[in-house]
Amino acid sequence: MQARHSGDTSSGKRIVISVDAMGGDRGPAAVVDGMAASAKKNPEIGFIVHGPRAELEPLIEKRKLGSRCEIRDAERVVAMGDKPSHVMRQGKGTSMWSAIEAVRGGDAQAVVSCGNTGALMALSMVRLRKLEGVNRPAIACLWPSRNPGGFNVMLDVGADIRADQDDLLQFALMGTSYARNGLGLERPRVGLLNVGTEEHKGRAELKVAHDLMADAAPAGQFDFVGFVEGGDIPSDRVDVIVTDGFTGNVALKTGEGTAGLIRDLLGEAFRYTPLSRVAALLALTSLKRLQKRIDPRRVNGGVFLGLNGTVVKSHGSADATGFSAAIKLAYRLAESGFNQRLAARVASAGAHRQDTATETSGESR
Amino acid sequence: MQARHSGDTSSGKRIVISVDAMGGDRGPAAVVDGMAASAKKNPEIGFIVHGPRAELEPLIEKRKLGSRCEIRDAERVVAMGDKPSHVMRQGKGTSMWSAIEAVRGGDAQAVVSCGNTGALMALSMVRLRKLEGVNRPAIACLWPSRNPGGFNVMLDVGADIRADQDDLLQFALMGTSYARNGLGLERPRVGLLNVGTEEHKGRAELKVAHDLMADAAPAGQFDFVGFVEGGDIPSDRVDVIVTDGFTGNVALKTGEGTAGLIRDLLGEAFRYTPLSRVAALLALTSLKRLQKRIDPRRVNGGVFLGLNGTVVKSHGSADATGFSAAIKLAYRLAESGFNQRLAARVASAGAHRQDTATETSGESR
Structure with missing residues (x-):
């Protein structure tokens, strides 16, 4: 029902989505099924998927995603009950951390996770950092x-x-x-x-x-x-x-x-x-x-706005259809160059407000 | 669907509901129709109805409510757009004011209005005043x-x-x-x-x-x-x-x-x-x-809690069925002696908190 965005996109180039396969209520099989559904519909999409290799490899092979998908081994998993503050300090080595790092390093254009919302927000804040002016x-x-x-x-x-x-x-x-x-x-x-x-x-x-x-x-x-x-x-x-x-x-x-x-x-x-x-x-x-x-x-997918990178939070109980919807949203945003546009908009509004001397708070400006 | 309250009620005695007939989206005819529906189901209920007598009298007669219903003439009406602060100062002579006065003076046990919520709350606060301790x-x-x-x-x-x-x-x-x-x-x-x-x-x-x-x-x-x-x-x-x-x-x-x-x-x-x-x-x-x-x-009827009197706010767009539901709720609360019970509860909790010396704020205690 949504019209495909018609901006100046990088069409033709493969767009890579970083996927945290762990932490959802239905386990990594539902996540990989969702990736397969997206890959079938969209030939331009590629994945980097994060989690225990031994668990992910058979799932990826079964869905014949090998050529579209790189696995990054991450043994640890952020649990639903983990405190964000704890994950921020101790989260290195988790699939969530690894998934965010792939965007941070520029290997992927957006990350999708169905893990713990608070932890995902906290890790994204720390690793991707806030956009200038946000x-x-x-x-x-x-x-x-x-x-x-x-x-x-x-x-x-x-x-x-x-x-x-x-x-x-x-x-x-x-x-x-x-x-x-x-x-x-x-x-x-x-x-x-x-x-x-x-x-x-x-x-x-x-x-x-x-x-x-x-x-x-x-x-x-x-x-x-x-x-x-x-x-x-x-x-x-x-x-x-x-x-x-x-x-x-x-x-x-x-x-x-x-x-x-x-x-x-x-x-x-x-x-x-x-x-x-x-x-x-x-x-x-x-x-x-x-x-x-x-x-x-x-409508699956909350998007974190205001960070140096696009992060899509899928519902914890998402099945393959739901996870595929979250991937579609991440793809669409990555394809439109959304994050660069958002950064430009916030920066120009900040400049505008400084010009008009109505600036009252500005922790990070 | 609600079990009749089985407390020490004043059963057998007529309970009088004060009705503000004006200010609803459907006019006083819907209000009087709602009163008629309630009267038919409940022989113990009586009404004092407030609004322009010339407008109300034919409606009351048509519904044969004359023997159950006293009319109190009030020419002015609080409009949906009126500011509560204005109504507080200038509201005397409105049907809403008159309806609240009937409870204040003890002639009725509860008031029902489908008028402007902010004005009804403001007038109720000023005329009925807050319960001791609230x-x-x-x-x-x-x-x-x-x-x-x-x-x-x-x-x-x-x-x-x-x-x-x-x-x-x-x-x-x-x-x-x-x-x-x-x-x-x-x-x-x-x-x-x-x-x-x-x-x-x-x-x-x-x-x-x-x-x-x-x-x-x-x-x-x-x-x-x-x-x-x-x-x-x-x-x-x-x-x-x-x-x-x-x-x-x-x-x-x-x-x-x-x-x-x-x-x-x-x-x-x-x-x-x-x-x-x-x-x-x-x-x-x-x-x-x-x-x-x-x-x-x-489920029509918001109840104002914490005042010296029971005030039921009916939805502004309520029809006869909706208004009758609001009257039923007012009747039920009046019959159970709700307001006296609430006052006792708040007072005893206040005393309890003073005993335990955790009292930190207390504008009106």
């Missing part, structure tokens, strides 16, 4: 919506638990760049999440961020639609929803939880009587159509 | 869930945009009292909303609130389940979800928006082909069963 990186997710493309972008959904007014402005710029390169939207509409659209509602820093975004919109080539509410997240009045990582994470999980409840209740409703079971059989195609439209596996 | 009142909503009763309680969903650790503890106590009297749960399970269940995640004040709630659980007669995430809001591992009003409001509207999107996509899926339209006809009963289970009209 204070607080963010995780952006895709959200099923009423828009023609089928998805909106929301950030931050959990890289950090706070964000001040300057961070929120940067999220708007980074989200714009992501929507343009990831979803093919020329001029994304950006909204700032708040509890009401009236001017007298909401937190003080949100009012300041509101004005900063309105000012930055013309130069940033996005349309600022002002405050949006939770109900607007899946709507067609906005493409990019900006919020802090605490609120964004709660909203994301609330949306997932609500969709899950409705899916289960729908199933119950159709199992209620023998007649409704017959109806369910007849309705199967329609229900599958709905399922496909909101299938979380199709 | 620092920050909260709005509690019912959320469709996997629990046997069908609903969970979440608070605060928008009374205020912030809450510190002591406020969150009070929300836990008030939510417990509401779940006991409103949903008939003897020993509610309370969870604190956060972005992760691991000990190293989340905001500092949430960690403190976590420990305060764990300490207060035995005396407060609730079970503290610790941190919960957005995905747990509709789950069956918790009955009461505690959070600040900003996060709660975003979560509530995100849930509503997600449910709305799925409902629309389900409709689309069933209109897709002639065959799917036939399937939809056969599936109609099942789909209606689902619709009934998550019908927002059935």
Whole structure:
């Protein structure tokens, strides 16, 4: 459903994706199956895959990926329960560390992992480092919506638990760049999440961020639609929803939880009587159509924005279809030169803000 | 679906609900229709209804509510766009003001309004005042869930945009009292909303609130389940979800928006082909069963907790069925003597905390 990006891409050249094969709930077999699905659809893709060689080699051979795929042996695995601070200090030798290093060294253009989110963010921060001018990186997710493309972008959904007014402005710029390169939207509409659209509602820093975004919109080539509410997240009045990582994470999980409840209740409703079971059989195609439209596996992949390298976090419970979707997203972003574009955008906005002397914070500028 | 509360109620005595007939999207006719539906089901209920007499009298007569219903003439109406601060100063003579006064004066046991939420909260604060010992009142909503009763309680969903650790503890106590009297749960399970269940995640004040709630659980007669995430809001591992009003409001509207999107996509899926339209006809009963289970009209009614009087906020777009649900909730709370019980609970917790010398903040204690 997403139009292929039509920018000045490096088409024809092989794009290499670095894959952390370990740490997912379904183990490395699901990951390698996802790689195989992507390789089949896309002749330009190559892989560097990280994990215990003895475990990976038979999987790669079985899927006949040998010619497209280099294995980098990494015996250690980051577990779901590991603390990010611990992984940051002790993570060397893990498949996650190795996968990030391949991007850091320039051997791959993007990394995909379905491991522990906190650890992946922490390791990515330490090894790839923040982009010049970025204070607080963010995780952006895709959200099923009423828009023609089928998805909106929301950030931050959990890289950090706070964000001040300057961070929120940067999220708007980074989200714009992501929507343009990831979803093919020329001029994304950006909204700032708040509890009401009236001017007298909401937190003080949100009012300041509101004005900063309105000012930055013309130069940033996005349309600022002002405050949006939770109900607007899946709507067609906005493409990019900006919020802090605490609120964004709660909203994301609330949306997932609500969709899950409705899916289960729908199933119950159709199992209620023998007649409704017959109806369910007849309705199967329609229900599958709905399922496909909101299938979380199709929107799999949170992207870390604001680092020197593209990092895609696949869902921990992703199956082959889900992991393949995450690889597709990583490929698309790598192909469009997304990270260089994002860096240029943040740098020019930083310069612009310095020019206009509104610079108030600037830890890393 | 909710078991009738079996406490020491004032059964047999008429319970009077004060109704603000104005300010809803569908006008006073829908409100009076909702009153008629409630009156029909419940012979013990009486009403004082507020608004322009000339407009209300024919509606009341048409529904034959004359013997059950007193009209209090109020010419002015609070509009949806009115600022709460303005209504606080200039609200005298509005139907909303008049409706609250009837509870303040003891003529009615609870008030129901579908007007402007901010104005209703502000007026209720000023006229009814906060309960002794309550620092920050909260709005509690019912959320469709996997629990046997069908609903969970979440608070605060928008009374205020912030809450510190002591406020969150009070929300836990008030939510417990509401779940006991409103949903008939003897020993509610309370969870604190956060972005992760691991000990190293989340905001500092949430960690403190976590420990305060764990300490207060035995005396407060609730079970503290610790941190919960957005995905747990509709789950069956918790009955009461505690959070600040900003996060709660975003979560509530995100849930509503997600449910709305799925409902629309389900409709689309069933209109897709002639065959799917036939399937939809056969599936109609099942789909209606689902619709009934998550019908927002059935869970209509945010309750303001922490004031000297029970205030139920009906949805602005509520129809007669929705408004009748809000009246039912108000009746149920009035009948159970909820507000006196809540006051006693907060007071005893305050005394307990003073005893244990952990009292740190206390604007109104």
